Amino acid sequence: MTGACLAEMGHRVRFVGRDTGKLDAIRAGKSPIFEPGLEELLVKNRERIETTTDIADAVHRTDLSFICVGTPPHNDGSSDLSQVETVSHAIGNALDTWHHTVVVKSTVLPGTIEEVIIPILETESGKKAFADFGIASNPEFLKEGTAVQDFFHTDRVVIGTQDPRSKELLESLYSPLQVPVFSTTIRVSEMIKFASNAFLATKISFANEVGNLCKEHGIDSYEVFAGVGLDTRISPSFFRSGLGFGGSCFPKDVGALIAHAKDKGVDTRILSSVIATNDDQPEHMVSLLQKHLPVRDRTIGVLGLAFKPDTDDIRESRAIPLIKSLLNAGARVIVYDPVAMDNFRHLFPDLTYASSPTEVLTADAVLIVTEWKAFETLDYRGKLVIDGRRIRKAREEAAVYEGLCW
Numbered sequence: 249m250t251g252a253c254l255a256e257m258g259h260r261v262r263f264v265g266r267d268t269g270k271l272d273a274i275r276a277g278k279s280p281i282f283e284p285g286l287e288e289l290l291v292k293n294r295e296r297i298e299t300t301t302d303i304a305d306a307v308h309r310t311d312l313s314f315i316c317v318g319t320p321p322h323n324d325g326s327s328d329l330s331q332v333e334t335v336s337h338a339i340g341n342a343l344d345t346w347h348h349t350v351v352v353k354s355t356v357l358p359g360t361i362e363e364v365i366i367p368i369l370e371t372e373s374g375k376k377a378f379a380d381f382g383i384a385s386n387p388e389f390l391k392e393g394t395a396v397q398d399f400f401h402t403d404r405v406v407i408g409t410q411d412p413r414s415k416e417l418l419e420s421l422y423s424p425l426q427v428p429v430f431s432t433t434i435r436v437s438e439m440i441k442f443a444s445n446a447f448l449a450t451k452i453s454f455a456n457e458v459g460n461l462c463k464e465h466g467i468d469s470y471e472v473f474a475g476v477g478l479d480t481r482i483s484p485s486f487f488r489s490g491l492g493f494g495g496s497c498f499p500k501d502v503g504a505l506i507a508h509a510k511d512k513g514v515d516t517r518i519l520s521s522v523i524a525t526n527d528d529q530p531e532h533m534v535s536l537l538q539k540h541l542p543v544r545d546r547t548i549g550v551l552g553l554a555f556k557p558d559t560d561d562i563r564e565s566r567a568i569p570l571i572k573s574l575l576n577a578g579a580r581v582i583v584y585d586p587v588a589m590d591n592f593r594h595l596f597p598d599l600t601y602a603s604s605p606t607e608v609l610t611a612d613a614v615l616i617v618t619e620w621k622a623f624e625t626l627d628y629r630g631k632l633v634i635d636g637r638r639i640r641k642a643r644e645e646a647a648v649y650e651g652l653c654w
């Protein structure tokens with residue numbers, strides 16, 4: 249993503265990876281992931297984009313290396329740094345006399361660059377960080393589904409480095425975007441990424457907790473938060489209550505921060521509750537459904553499997569615990585998603601995968617899990633709908649309609 253956007257800004261970019269299938273796709277102007285606008289950038293900037301599996305070759309021919317590999321969670325929530333370490337060894341090995349700057353975009357906990365990445369780079373290269381090569385943290389704040397738009401119109405770019413040369417290089421790289429650039433130390437920059445995601449996740453769980461209470465009062469939590477959000481100290485965004493957050497970032501990053509704090513002997517009661525509240529929302533949805541329809545031996549339709557619209561990503565999607573709970577309660581489940589069904593089949597091969605959303609509407613009840621735009625055009629008349637994402641047309645039309653927090 250970063251590479252395609254930097255190419256769009258006029259830079260020559262070499263994509264490095266192990267998966268030759270993905271590299272071939274990139275070279276052919278095909279996006280290896282579903283991300284609106286990405287393919288257009290790859291096609292448009294083809295002459296500035298090259299691909300290779302050879303890290304040394306890429307390091308030798310460029311000024312900056314962006315480390316963008318994943319930091320997935322271990323079972324205890326802590327970050328698995330193996331990909332970051334492997335790449336750091338290879339980059340370190342390739343550092344030579346040419347002054348090169350290593351930029352860490354991967355989400356890593358405070359201290360990782362100084363305690364893990366720099367020692368690897370120095371040992372492999374025999375050189376000194378900040379003197380012989382540059383190093384910086386430059387976390388990612390893009391949202392899946394709107395990543396291209398977010399890159400060019402971000403609220404801020406964060407650059408963490410104690411090295412004036414790397415700072416200047418990165419500041420000039422991002423200056424055409426004309427967005428605020430926040431320059432700081434490496435550790436602060438690493439923490440800004442985690443604190444941002446943890447705060448947004450907290451906002452969502454807070455909206456859900458208050459939203460569950462609103463539901464008991466028969467009031468609309470969206471109206472409540474429209475009023476609350478007018479306070480400029482609070483802001484109205486990320487208050488959409490409902491089924492909770494999924495994806496590859498919030499659950500993973502909050503979990504990693506909790507595990508890291510435990511290591512440091514710091515209590516994280518708020519963050520643990522953020523996860524607990526999020527885990528409860530799918531169960532609330534099933535309870536709400538059971539009030540209207542005991543689900544044993546009934547067919548329940550699920551609209552949406554992706555963790556959010558405009559992506560085929562199902563990592564930590566709320567559809568997963570929801571469907572597990574429905575199956576445990578003895579329901580038959582029919583599902584539809586515009587792009588995420590292939591990914592979901594690997595996890596749940598035995599569900600009924602509908603060929604259209606209309607087919608899902610023939611079920612005894614319909615649960616709305618992802619707010620795809622297409623779900624705003626369906627005919628919900630006569631249906632029993634439990635909505636986790638607030639689809640207006642379903643609210644207006646369904647014979648029986650329950651919003652999760654409204």
Ligand code: UGA
Binds near residue numbers: 390445488493498555
């Ligand atoms: C999130 C952050 O928003 C990005 O700033 C960050 O760069 C990214 O993680 C990352 O660390 O890479 P992303 O996970 O792609 O982005 O998507 P979001 O739009 O933040 O949504 C995450 C989840 O929260 C979704 O399941 C969404 O449905 C849910 N959500 C979001 C709510 O339930 N309510 C809201 O008000 C907003």
